[in-house]
Amino acid sequence: MGIAIALAGNPNSGKTTLFNALTGARQHVGNYPGVTVEKKEGKYSDDIGEFNIVDLPGTYSLTAYSMEEVVARDYLVNEKPAMVVDIIDASNLERNLYLCVQFLEMGMPVTIALNMMDVANKRGIEIDHKKLSKLLNIPVVPTIARKGHGKKKLLQAIAAKSESNIEPLKISYGQDIDTALDEMEDMIKSSGFLTNRYNARWTAIKYLENDGQVKELGSKGDKNLDLQLETIVEKVTKHLAATLDTHPEGMIADQRYGFINSILKQGIIKRYHDENRLQISDKIDKVVTNRFLGPIIMIAIIMGLYKFTFSYSEMPVSWFESFFGWLSGAVDSALPEGLLKSLIVSGIIDGAGGVLGFVPLIMFMFFGVSLLEDSGYLARMSFMLDRIFRMFGLHGSSVMAFIISGGIAGGCAVPGVMATRTLKSPKERLATLLTVPFMNCGAKLPVFALLIAAFFSENEAQMMLVITLIAWFGALIVARILRSTVIKGEATPFVMELPPYRMPTLKGILIHTWERTWQYIKKAGTVILGVSIIIWAMMTFPGLDENQSKLFEDQRAVITSQAGYAILSDIETLESDQLSAQASAVKDNLSRVDLDEAKAGLKNSIAGRIGTSLEGLTKFAGFDWRTNIALVGGFAAKEVVVSTLGTAYSLGEVDPEEKGSLSERLKSAEGWGPLTAFSLIIFTIFYAPCFVTVICIAREAGSWKWAGFSVVFNTVLAFGLSVLCYQVGSVIM
Amino acid sequence: METISLRQMRVDQTGTIVSIKAAGELGRRIRDMGLIPGKEIRIQGKAPLYDPVSLRIMGFTLMLRNNEADHIQVEV
Structure with a gap:
């Protein structure tokens, strides 16, 4: 022990x-x-x-x-x-x-x-x-x-x-309060009121300080004594108001500081400078929070963070990608065709690998965010942004929850939602809770990264900035709407410390980065893998029935019987560039049949049926059934959107020679273009939070009603915005 | 010597807190942070949109909103 x-x-x-x-x-x-x-x-x-x-x-x-x-x-x-x-x-x-x-x-x-x-x-x-x-x-x-x-x-x-016994410190709070305290202390002691938890005088002080928690415990414990104590408090309160124009709470705080002062005055502190003289921190702040330079520096820092994250993580990301590519290649050639291989390659390796491949990106992002957090810069952001946040019915401290959730892309709405605990006002907190999931969490990043790489590869950093700004504006406007409709109310105290700038310690940042990344990996490793397998099953079963399979079999038979033996054996033995024009055509026809069969199988699967049935509605946003499946998967966790798209496309294209990355596949896929990609980006920003976040919202807001609200409201909002973008875009382009 | 509210103070102006009119949550938070009568403060700066304001007290820096500064009377 x-x-x-x-x-x-x-x-x-x-x-x-x-x-x-x-x-x-x-x-x-x-x-x-x-x-x-x-x-x-x-x-x-x-x-x-x-x-x-x-x-x-x-x-x-x-x-x-x-x-x-x-x-x-x-x-x-x-x-x-x-x-x-x-x-x-x-x-x-x-x-x-x-x-x-x-x-x-x-x-x-x-x-x-x-x-x-x-x-x-x-x-x-x-x-x-x-x-x-x-x-x-x-x-x-x-x-x-x-x-x-x-x-x-x-x-x-x-x-x-550590073993000696301690007598509680007794401070004099002035005669009026001291007398009341003595009286209350005696009453509390003699009746054993809450004494199993607190020492008697402390309970008395808390009554005078009008402490909600202690009073609630008290009124539940001994109603009678609770009332007696309240009577004394009331008497002192009236007396102090009349004689000193103050209240017990203020008096106690002032006297506590008085006590501290009386100790410090006995030569504890020696100062060689004026205590309020400008420190280096203050000099930095003169520039960094300057009316004109401050916002510019802030945007530059956010941009710098993106650059850092994207360019430095590029190499490890490609290592991860080639490792998983090699792994599925190895499994592919080692295992016989069939369900097991399909499960391992398409379900497990593609699913988990696609997600884990982004670990370096997320690590770099967290590293940067921790750097800002530990250096004290984040507090400056909240200082500069409070005026704006207040306009939207939020609090300067909301910025923390927004940033942790991915206000600087790469956070996570789960700790972000939890960070709203520091907000005291239930209304500002609720509004923050409900809007932080719009931020671009680390799990949405892979989706954006995928789409950007495929369709906006020339403007990666700019596109990320645009996505971030859309998320922020959307979140703030929604917050304002919520604060003036479903959650109306007054603002809460803001007063807080602006900590001095500090050089962050590498150890601190590494521990911090590791904690957050580990959280992500744990989530990816358990929830994501599980969901990947479920989705693989949903996309594989029930498969085609005998009649449908026979249809494709017949088509193949027709092609092969027309081609003749010589051509078929050429296709078996020769490389594709050595084939005659006729043989190539036959080969293409055969693989088209294979593709059609796989596609038909997927469409016939559980997920395919869901996706297809929704297609009639989602086509207005430019989403086909594959995207629909992916988005349904993203409900469990946003990164699943990527792994599901990967699975959907690798099942759809059976040619094992084609090992291009998913973004390459999307580029050449039917129905995809910058507009579809942008519509999907919008939808991903705004639609229902992942279920882990939803559970957290329910717990933090204290009711499932708000969790349900966020699922339905966000999805409807996202769909509306995506349709708007897609339709307007189609007209313009 | 005159007494004004903290909101009216200029950047770099110094003064001594005379009284805090806020009660309840706001009053408690203000006191917890060391803003109590008798303390000397100096206005450190204002945010780009003139609100909130940052001030120096007991050797550290605090920030508060203008409508909170209204509750604090300062002798300058």
Whole structure:
């Protein structure tokens, strides 16, 4: 059994960096039970001891204000870790201690990791950590998480301290509140009200702070006492309003800062510069968020990310492609004709290979996105874009969910939908939830990449930008429509930190990239493979009945009997360029019959029947039954569109000599052109999210109604837009 | 010395927070981030569309919307 420790702290304090430094690759990413806030766990062991480490979500406070804060404090209350390691940004001591003080008030055992000491020193800040430790009566260990400095000392301090019992910190909140607190504390203690969860004074403070979660627990637990406590709170509230023109909540916050100040004033911090003087970050911001330069730089960065992703991933993508090409070739020649070969080549290798072939692309994209995230640039994007987002009834923080979902192409709507948890207002959150699936997630990329390679190969990067802009505009307009129809309501607080620019650590980015890519591969490996096989079965069975097969057999017999033995044996033995004109014609006729038979078989299959029956409707958008099958498959996961198209076309063209890539096949396929491709791109952007996302939407929105809404609404919208594009395009072109 | 709302402050202007009129969620978030009476702030910049505004307090940078800045009175 290791020592259980929880890492807590403000966002941007280097918490995740320390977690990575401690656990390395030995970490497990999951979710907190019942909610979708990410839970990271890891292990560390050496001669100091064995530690089980949990990385709590980054928070500024411990109110019931956001899901992260509730998750963090519930974890502490329920799991009672032996030590809370509060990671504090040394250059931001005062604000960071605000959270620390709240842990101490809860009665948690706390060790401070005074992080980013190097940055603080550079800014001319010196901190007497020994004195701070003495005044707060908890261990304080200076660390530089990026370099791994101080982690041993930190763990030694934890190991030494983790068994002693802790008395909750008592802060004076002024006479009025203190008197009320004492009274409430006595009442709570004597009746054992919530004392199995919280210490009595903390419960009292939370009542005064008007904390939704604690009050709800309280009113369910002991109605009578709950009412008595409320009466006291009401009395204090009235009194404070009359005498000091404030309320308990404000008073408590002010006094907490007052307490922190009284400690810091005792010579903890030495400053060699003015604390608000311009830092390098601020100088960069003068340019990067400049009214004119800012948006230009932003677009340039997004474009740069595409270039990076497309050009650097080209080589590994082609390695993957040729590997899978070689694999299916090998299986093709090793196995006899039949169902098994068809299953392995057309179902498994083509399906999974087509998807895994895009792993390098997705990896490069995630690498770039992590770089933007960790460097602090994403926060600037939200700063610059908030005004616009608000116009559409969203929040500047929505930008995160949009970006993670693929606002910068290559995300995933599943974590994107989960990222909306940071949004407190249910209405802005819902609007974000329902529109983030329009973003170009990593799974849609293969579809776009395929179509671009086939029909817009000269303008790859520009086309990707156009697709991204269409997704954004569509999402924002739909959000506005939703916010003024089905989800009306007021805006929520925006106030948030603009973190300083930081050079991201390679390790952090690699772990991040790997986590996200692994998520994709897992999805591709399980769901996609399963769906590929189901779809293969749908496209193979029931096949042609005897009468139909006989028809094709008869056609072949007619051709061969007319051709004569000499020509047939030439076709068997000679290369095609050595054949006589007559023999070539016979060979072509024979293979046309084969093609027709395969096509008839596919059309007769389950999927073919679905696709064909929809063709009457989808022809207005330019989609034939093959595309229909692919789009139905994409319902399970968007990348299936590619693998299904691949399967559909490799089954349709039986000539094994023709090993061109799928995009080459589409280029020469009947009914395909730039207009059809564009119509399909539009449909892919907007139609129903994959079922994993749909499940997440149901969970996040708290009802299946919204999940159902997103499936039906998005598909109808997508179809309408595709038809519009195709019809207008047909008239113009 | 005069007291104005934070929205009215110019870029690079400094001042001391006098009071915060916001209650509830907005008030709580504002306080959690360290915006409390007595703190000195400096307007750092404004977004390309003049909203939100970024400001410097206790050595870090915050951003908030103009309609939130309305609740904060500052002595300049």
